[in-house]
Amino acid sequence: MKKQRWSLLALLFALVLALAACSGGGSTTEEKPKDEETTTETTETTETTETETAETESDALFDLAVTHDGEAIDGGMLKVAMVKDEPFAGIFLAELYEDAYDADIMAYASNSLFEVDGNFMITDEGIATLEVDQENNKVLVKIKEGVKWSDGNPLTIEDVMLPYLIIGHKDYTGVRYDTQFKNIIGAEEYNAGTADTISGLKKIDETTLEISFKTLSPSIFYGGDGLWTYAAPVHQIGDIPVAELVEHDAVRKNPVTLGAFKFDKIVPGESVQFVKNEHYWKGEPKLDGVIVQVVPSSSISVAIGSGEYDIVLSFNATKMPEIENYENITILGRPELYYSYLGFKVGKYDYENNVNVTDFEGSKMGDVKLRQAMGYALDIEAVSEIYYNNLRERANSLIPPVFESFYNGDLKGYTYDPEKAESILDEAGYVDVDGDGLREDPNGEKLEIRLAAMSGDATQEDIISYYLQNWKDVGLNVTLTTGRLIEFNSFYDKVQADDPEIDIFMGAWGTGTNPSPAGLYGSADQYNFSRYTSDELEGYVIGIDSPQAFDAEWRAEQFKAFQEHIEEVATTIPMQFRYEIVPVNKRVKNYSIDYSEPTELHEIELVSENPVK
């Protein structure tokens, strides 16, 4: 008995030692990068303070393009990692996919007809050109002659028409048959089954398609209004019933495409191998092929460091400190088409009449001064720096700066200024009556503001508590709806349903390439979550997409006025813009993520057989 006890004790001791050794090792390895992180942070802050006057310089945080030294090798396989913890869906047809990751994969073999400029406007450089006849609400889509599919068949005008017949079909179950699509004349009749085809589509000759719309707006130049910007191969999928298409091998296993590379082999959910498309209309690609591989987020940083991949897509910017000291890569970055915001509920959505009903008097957040003060009280600058390593920045407007011609750079936004916040609150009558350190509303009643915020990664909780503290510092009692952070699905359910437990909420929008406020700020828009609408706002929202807005200068003015107006009423306060980061291995000779001059895929070259380690 005694002996056993001793052995048990010895064992425990050994275990403790082993554990201590483990944890000791862990903490030392962890500490090192942390030190480095703080030093780089401080240097970065000094940099930003220096360049603060030249606001436009902020883009220079990262390079947009890179050219690595060395002589290019013949061919080679480009290895692309896509950071993702689940399998990809694998629907490789532009008309049918729903998951953005599928689009990222397809980009290497894209069926895109048009090319766009830095403002995402359609240019004449692509396979097809666009001619807009504003007067008659018609457009002409003209395709180049001699363009071939990856299997050698020529691209026909029927291939341009097919996508409309797929999306408009009654068996189509995706999101793309929407109000915009119904703007094509005859789309609804075709969908209802009363017509065999869409009457608004008219083949003029072998290379020209005429499309008639109910109305046209400047969105047409950005691929909106119902215009579809991809082709689909009639000779491959034309005879497959639409209902069966999404599960068909032609979509899942061997799609025929137009882009620089073509699908060669697919491991479902895991990886795709592309080989070069000899028929590519811009010329034969220099690479032999591309491999796209899904890589779990837990190991991506190590994988980058050991040179497993040449280009990494969907890299989470919060992991930046893990890779910033690697010498085998160059980190490219660009502002994302994204903004996060703080929204204030100032009304309700009337689901019967499909209209937003604004009610400032009846809303807790109805006082513009209160909303403004809440904006000034948030130290978003510190959060951007400490939690996001400056990969996010304080947003001043609801249009990301990437949209140069629409973005209103003159707006100040709600920069951190707690004193100003306090004086505004004092002025508006929100003062502490009962001496508990928290302000009461102008009627002297206790004021508790309920914030709905989404759950996210490990830092999200800290960030939100910091914001709550910011508000407390100016005397505002803000608490979390449901008492904790809310899971994504639930969050939007509650916000969209105008849950009475929500006074303010923190959300984000990816704007896509069309930054028009339609859909998000219009009087009938369900996604106008703050429920603010007014004649002035509605004027801008409608104006931006009206025929008058074909005048580009006028449209830009409307955009700027829209941003100014929202800043004034402060029903939605922009919080952050963010950067997208793309690590590129040094064996990639040339690569660019510049929106205005992206890399031509067929021109990418490698300088060595294996990635730099």
Added chain:
Amino acid sequence: MWKTVVRRVLIMIPQLFVLSLIVFILAKFMPGDPFSGLITPETDPARIEELREKAGLNDPWYQQYARWIGNLVQGDLGKSYTFQRSVGDLIGEKALNTLWLSLVSVILLYLIAIPLGILAGRYNNSKLDKTIVLYSFISYAIPTFVLGLLFLYLFGYKLQWFPTVGSVSVGLDPGTFSWYIDKIYHLILPAFVFAVLGTTGVIQYLRSEIIDAKALDYVRTARSKGIPMRKVYSKHIFRNSLLPIAAFLGFTITGLLSGSVFIETIFGYPGMGQLFISSVLSRDYSVITALVMLFGFLALLGSLLSDIIMSIVDPRIRIE
């Protein structure tokens, strides 16, 4: 005995029925639905509502349930919202991956654990025994993701002995010899992690059974008959000590299909565990319900199998 088996199988039907009801209702209770993730400024809320209507998500739950159970009885599990393909095919594909992984893991597990358990039991209280016990405690205490990441880092990225991600390399033709070899090559590292983590139970059971058996009469009898020690261990004790492990065999077999979320996520290995988590996150109802039903069925089947196996290997036990 077979009567009992048939009865047990019949009892499964109401059990599964209750499970299906609970699962279905709980799934519907989750906030959001497969379409709530589609919100972007460009999607049309009216269209999303239309899709909900088309998918029947606006009907009362009992109507949806009746429809679903009706299809289920006919073997139709529905269509995944995320993957846009039949749930049967989807699960089939992932189940195959998981089955491979689990099979290799279980083989490795027994290869490691049985010899260690026997050695520890036979030489109990020796240094060897203590080392083995220490090992089994450590492997029991270490979290899956820590060991997974550690092995991935060491053997995958530093030493580069094994592939680091996925179930197979993309460049090979499915069905060829090199494709199978590559698949097994991809399996070894995750399976090894899986196996190491599972060894504790087997080692401990085996060890204590052997220690107990050493003092039992039949062992003494065998010894007194002059049977050499080695033979006593390999013939007499070993077979009897395996009984508790055999008792779990049924669960082990059916557990092969459940998969491990951690291992699959760390090694980017698309299996059942990963599918389950991602379907819960994206509210892919048809996949969630099908998977829970499958897991429930496997658990029931596992316990039945275990009982049957026990009655076969241990004549003292009878199923009545």
